[in-house]
Amino acid sequence: MSLIEINDLKVHYPIRGGFWNRIVDNVKAVDGVTFNIEAGETYGLVGESGSGKSTTAKAIIGLEKATSGTVMYKGKDVTKGENRRKLDYNHDVQMIFQDSLSSLNPRKRIEDVIAEPLRNFEHLDKEEEKLRVLQLLDIVGLDADALYKYPHQFSGGQRQRIGVARAVATHPKLIIADEPVSALDLSVQAQVLNFMKKIQRQFGISYLFISHDLGVVRHMCKNIAIMTRGRIVEVGTRDDIYNNPMHIYTKRLLAAIPETNVNHREEHRKHRLEIEKIYQEQQATYYDKDGMAFPLVKVSPTHSVALPPHLAKEFEQQSENEGVNV
Amino acid sequence: MWKTILRRVLIMIPELVILSILVFLLAKAMPGDPFTGSINPKADPAQIHHLMEIHGLYDPWYQQYWNWVVHLFHGDLGMSYEYQEPVVDLIQQRGANTLWLALFTMVLTYAIGLPLGLYAAHHEGKLQDTLVRVYTYVTMSIPFFVVLVLGIWIFGYALNWFPTSGSISATATGFGATTMSRLGHIILPGLLGALFGTVNIVQYLRSEVIDAKHSDYVRTARSKGVPMKDIYRHHIFRNSLLPIAAFAGYSITGLLGGSIFTEMVFSYPGMGLLFLNAINFRDYTVITALVLLYGFLNLMGTLLSDIVLSIVDPRVRIE
Amino acid sequence: MVETNNDQFLSIKDVSTAFKINGQYYDAVSNVNLEVKHDEILAIVGESGCGKSTLATTIMGLHDPEETKISGEIDFEGTDLLKLDEKGYNKFRGAKIGMIFQDPLSALNPLKRIEDQIQEVMIYHTKMTEKQRHARVIELLNEVGIDDPERTAHQFPHQLSGGMRQRIIIAIAIACKPDLIIADEPTTALDVTIQAQILDVLRDIQKENHAGIILITHDLGVVAETADRVAVMYAGQIVEQGTAAQIFNEPKHPYTRSLLRSMPQRDNENDELYVIQGMVPSLQKMPKEGDRFAPRIPWIPASAHEARPTMHDIGDNHLVRCTCYKDFYFPDQVKEGAGHESN
Ligand SMILES: Nc1ncnc2c1ncn2[C@@H]1O[C@H](COP(=O)(O)OP(=O)(O)OP(=O)(O)O)[C@@H](O)[C@H]1O
Ligand SMILES: Nc1ncnc2c1ncn2[C@@H]1O[C@H](COP(=O)(O)OP(=O)(O)OP(=O)(O)O)[C@@H](O)[C@H]1O
Ligand SMILES: [Mg+2]
Ligand SMILES: [Mg+2]
Numbered sequence: 001m002s003l004i005e006i007n008d009l010k011v012h013y014p015i016r017g018g019f020w021n022r023i024v025d026n027v028k029a030v031d032g033v034t035f036n037i038e039a040g041e042t043y044g045l046v047g048e049s050g051s052g053k054s055t056t057a058k059a060i061i062g063l064e065k066a067t068s069g070t071v072m073y074k075g076k077d078v079t080k081g082e083n084r085r086k087l088d089y090n091h092d093v094q095m096i097f098q099d100s101l102s103s104l105n106p107r108k109r110i111e112d113v114i115a116e117p118l119r120n121f122e123h124l125d126k127e128e129e130k131l132r133v134l135q136l137l138d139i140v141g142l143d144a145d146a147l148y149k150y151p152h153q154f155s156g157g158q159r160q161r162i163g164v165a166r167a168v169a170t171h172p173k174l175i176i177a178d179e180p181v182s183a184l185d186l187s188v189q190a191q192v193l194n195f196m197k198k199i200q201r202q203f204g205i206s207y208l209f210i211s212h213d214l215g216v217v218r219h220m221c222k223n224i225a226i227m228t229r230g231r232i233v234e235v236g237t238r239d240d241i242y243n244n245p246m247h248i249y250t251k252r253l254l255a256a257i258p259e260t261n262v263n264h265r266e267e268h269r270k271h272r273l274e275i276e277k278i279y280q281e282q283q284a285t286y287y288d289k290d291g292m293a294f295p296l297v298k299v300s301p302t303h304s305v306a307l308p309p310h311l312a313k314e315f316e317q318q319s320e321n322e323g324v325n326v
Numbered sequence: 327m328w329k330t331i332l333r334r335v336l337i338m339i340p341e342l343v344i345l346s347i348l349v350f351l352l353a354k355a356m357p358g359d360p361f362t363g364s365i366n367p368k369a370d371p372a373q374i375h376h377l378m379e380i381h382g383l384y385d386p387w388y389q390q391y392w393n394w395v396v397h398l399f400h401g402d403l404g405m406s407y408e409y410q411e412p413v414v415d416l417i418q419q420r421g422a423n424t425l426w427l428a429l430f431t432m433v434l435t436y437a438i439g440l441p442l443g444l445y446a447a448h449h450e451g452k453l454q455d456t457l458v459r460v461y462t463y464v465t466m467s468i469p470f471f472v473v474l475v476l477g478i479w480i481f482g483y484a485l486n487w488f489p490t491s492g493s494i495s496a497t498a499t500g501f502g503a504t505t506m507s508r509l510g511h512i513i514l515p516g517l518l519g520a521l522f523g524t525v526n527i528v529q530y531l532r533s534e535v536i537d538a539k540h541s542d543y544v545r546t547a548r549s550k551g552v553p554m555k556d557i558y559r560h561h562i563f564r565n566s567l568l569p570i571a572a573f574a575g576y577s578i579t580g581l582l583g584g585s586i587f588t589e590m591v592f593s594y595p596g597m598g599l600l601f602l603n604a605i606n607f608r609d610y611t612v613i614t615a616l617v618l619l620y621g622f623l624n625l626m627g628t629l630l631s632d633i634v635l636s637i638v639d640p641r642v643r644i645e
Numbered sequence: 646m647v648e649t650n651n652d653q654f655l656s657i658k659d660v661s662t663a664f665k666i667n668g669q670y671y672d673a674v675s676n677v678n679l680e681v682k683h684d685e686i687l688a689i690v691g692e693s694g695c696g697k698s699t700l701a702t703t704i705m706g707l708h709d710p711e712e713t714k715i716s717g718e719i720d721f722e723g724t725d726l727l728k729l730d731e732k733g734y735n736k737f738r739g740a741k742i743g744m745i746f747q748d749p750l751s752a753l754n755p756l757k758r759i760e761d762q763i764q765e766v767m768i769y770h771t772k773m774t775e776k777q778r779h780a781r782v783i784e785l786l787n788e789v790g791i792d793d794p795e796r797t798a799h800q801f802p803h804q805l806s807g808g809m810r811q812r813i814i815i816a817i818a819i820a821c822k823p824d825l826i827i828a829d830e831p832t833t834a835l836d837v838t839i840q841a842q843i844l845d846v847l848r849d850i851q852k853e854n855h856a857g858i859i860l861i862t863h864d865l866g867v868v869a870e871t872a873d874r875v876a877v878m879y880a881g882q883i884v885e886q887g888t889a890a891q892i893f894n895e896p897k898h899p900y901t902r903s904l905l906r907s908m909p910q911r912d913n914e915n916d917e918l919y920v921i922q923g924m925v926p927s928l929q930k931m932p933k934e935g936d937r938f939a940p941r942i943p944w945i946p947a948s949a950h951e952a953r954p955t956m957h958d959i960g961d962n963h964l965v966r967c968t969c970y971k972d973f974y975f976p977d978q979v980k981e982g983a984g985h986e987s988n
Contacts, residue, residue: 048836049807155924156693185692185863190907190918197917212836215866219909219918256837258866260910262893265870272841542751549705549746550766550817551739554731560765565756640801641755 002036009069029055031230042207044221052230091121094167098179104151111147136165157188231293236303246305349617404611424596428581434520443531474591477518488514491593534566572635579627655681660717671928673699675881681857688872694925696881706734740770743818747830749810753802760798785816808839880937887963897965899973
């Protein structure tokens with residue numbers, strides 16, 4: 001069984017307008033998202049700015065109210081507040097934010113920052129608490145003298161690790177990491193990514209890893225969902241997504257990743273411009289008349305794509321007749 | 327945009343109705359009555375009782391309120407018990423006095439505040455800046471009424487440069503003389519009010535200009551090869567003055583309410599003093615009318631500054 | 646109008662920029678030497694705080710003279726920019742040198758229409774009439790790939806997306822066909838697809854104007870895709886310089902090799918990423934002498950470093966600072982001289 005199952009999750013923000021300021025329309029920030037995260041895995045959620053990644057994350061953790069759909073955890077729907085309390089959900093699921101400085105209270109010392117979740121969920125005495133905080137600092141590779149410092153006295157990478165220390169303090173089952181390394185330098189990024197992998201092995205934590213950097217996602221995630229305009233257009237394993245992308249949006253996104261091999265620069269550029277041309281030509285057919293992605297169709301046991309109806313038919317028949325063609 | 331403005335105006339109506347009811351009730355709830363002591367200290371309770379009856383003061387509050395509303399729509403806010411004059415006339419007279427003082431104060435405030443703020447910011451961190459900041463700190467740390475009392479004592483009594491009470495001298499006749507006399511009466515209170523009022527503007531403008539100076543768009547302008555003095559003119563000053571222009575709409579309506587302190591110290595017959603006296607004498611009709619007027623001015627001020635802001639700043643839309 | 650020679654037209658000689666902190670000056674850029682030619686993209690890479698932006702703003706002359714001390718020579722088409730007064734500098738800014746800044750959200754004046762912001766640069770550097778300027782604005786907007794130029798010209802910055810704003814900033818930078826374009830992290834704030842488009846626009850424009858571009862970034866992918874030559878900067882100094890092929894195929898300096906190895910790539914999916922120990926020193930903590938990168942590779946013996954590291958040409962204009970590259974190896978690798986383990 002999966003650790004957490006997200007089913008047809010929707011978050012719509014009302015747009016008010018008109019004379020009486022009534023709701024005239026909705027921003028469909030998240031519009032029918034479905035995926036599961038297995039215990040101990042890192043699940044990647046990728047998409048351009050405004051595609052609804054953060055909103056999805058917030059709805060899963062309960063910071064944003066889901067308009068409809070369910071988030072099943074231990075067999076209960078945690079979009080409902082009472083279930084979250086019953087299951088200790090807020091203890092089991094933690095979040096790491098993109099901007100570590102603004103998410104850490106500047107007037108609190110690191111000791112208090114890290115101890116905060118412990119104080120909320122576990123009732124330790126002063127000694128035990130301190131011991132735990134020191135352990136956590138050790139895990140994230142910071143000196144004990146960090147205890148009495150304030151967030152601004154740390155570098156970006158160190159602050160991000162403090163964010164991680166706080167998130168892992170309560171031994172959560174799932175950490176939602178919303179762009180945890182987007183603001184960091186290469187070397188610091190490497191440090192945080194390595195570290196996230198390390199504590200995953202150590203504690204069996206699952207991650208929902210949100211990013212727009214496809215290089216980082218490839219490095220971190222086994223299963224990946226590509227999101228645009230509030231919907232998922234392609235889901236699959238790392239292999240499916242990077243070696244056999246089928247939705248034009250995914251293809252275009254992949255083609256835009258800069259090529260690090262200088263020798264293939266020109267081919268890569270040609271390839272990208274070709275894909276861009278195809279994207280412009282076929283864009284209309286890959287989205288419905290409202291500009292939304294089509295429902296996902298299974299093209300292999302691990303790989304689903306929001307194919308337009310005429311292409312989808314083929315796969316539906318195939319899977320009906322002869323099982324799934326890998 | 328006009329739609330939004332209309333909607334905001336329409337929303338003001340229920341707000342004003344609720345405000346008026348509240349004020350009406352509060353005024354009634356104050357202990358005392360408007361007649362004791364006003365006719366004759368030894369007035370007979372029976373006579374007061376009679377007067378109360380004539381004025382309908384024993385009717386249930388909603389009936390009194392209704393009467394008041396009906397009259398309001400006829401442009402009649404009732405008679406002041408204290409001054410025995412129609413409230414409308416009273417407000418008109420006092421309002422005119424306050425208007426002159428307010429306008430004068432405002433012009434002075436901006437005439438002093440704007441250049442001072444710009445000057446300080448322009449010389450950020452230098453001696454000039456420090457001097458201006460010392461001025462703002464000193465002014466801020468002295469309570470306003472102390473400034474007023476000191477001002478009136480030095481310039482009014484000791485030096486005898488300015489009149490110390492009233493809005494016009496009784497002996498002035500003819501247009502020229504009356505105007506001069508009015509001006510003479512508002513210079514000192516206006517100046518003192520402005521000295522005090524500039525502090526906010528100076529500080530606000532100074533920090534706006536300094537922020538703008540270090541902003542990315544100024545760096546962009548510099549890298550276009552625009553000389554610094556033109557950058558000040560076209561980018562920095564312009565951007566930092568806009569919010570102040572919008573705030574002016576708000577502060578003018580605030581000043582129109584009359585400054586109770588200033589008017590009290592200078593015995594200047596404006597709205598503030600009128601309000602103070604009305605409370606003292608339980609002059610219900612005046613109290614209700616004034617509070618309603620203040621409420622109205624306040625709402626208008628907010629609306630006005632929002633409108634101005636939405637005109638000068640493309641990012642702001644009244645929604 | 647535009648010269649099509651391939652000669653270097655910008656040469657930065659021994660330039661240092663120091664900031665005043667608590668009354669003392671500290672170098673953010675130390676003794677940098679660089680050349681830029683027409684038709685070439687020179688990338689400057691390095692971690693945050695290495696002095697990339699400081700170098701860019703030094704070329705642009707944007708530093709407050711009371712807070713900074715600048716020495717050296719910046720020879721731009723025969724003029725030493727550092728000797729110019731403000732008035733003289735303004736003849737270059739916007740006209741011969743265009744600059745593109747990192748943050749497209751704040752780099753435009755929020756209260757001015759796009760048209761006015763683009764026209765402003767022409768007002769100061771050309772004798773065009775209002776009508777000609779308008780025509781040029783439309784032409785520029787087309788050039789940077791904006792679909793509806795007439796409409797966009799009339800809009801305010803907040804009405805445009807980040808990618809569109811960055812295009813506007815490019816339009817401003819190229820309005821007067823400068824010989825040099827300095828782009829400081831032009832795509833860092835943008836999505837990959839928009840990043841690719843913006844880089845294409847830059848390249849197309851360069852081809853047309855034969856401009857030289859200094860592209861500042863910390864994204865090695867962007868460098869590998871666009872740069873002709875690369876200068877790697879660490880702690881205010883250039884530590885390695887060469888063609889893109891030299892830097893990516895045969896990186897020499899330990900810093901360059903470390904950076905390349907810390908990047909998630911196709912072939913290290915399941916490995917640990919390499920982490921450079923320590924961090925870029927702050928200005929006050931900059932090592933006064935010796936190799937500034939030495940503290941971050943402590944397993945390399947001090948004897949491998951030069952006492953006063955200088956740049957060495959190791960062939961074909963491939964320059965490397967210090968001789969320590971010869972003895973460098975990663976801690977998890979056997980010592981084998983200058984290997985090719987990171988590509
Ligand atoms: N509180 C809100 N009210 C209205 N619309 C909102 C709100 N929050 C987000 N949106 C809209 O929902 C959409 C999705 O936003 P979201 O922040 O989830 O995107 P994202 O994928 O995280 O993007 P980014 O990469 O920029 O962080 C956007 O169009 C955004 O403008
Ligand atoms: N005005 C200033 N006063 C003092 N120190 C400064 C100033 N500007 C920059 N610095 C310092 O100079 C060093 C180099 O900064 P710079 O902005 O040039 O780095 P960068 O390589 O552009 O980094 P990034 O990738 O973060 O933009 C940093 O240590 C920085 O703190
Ligand atoms: Mg987000
Ligand atoms: Mg920079």
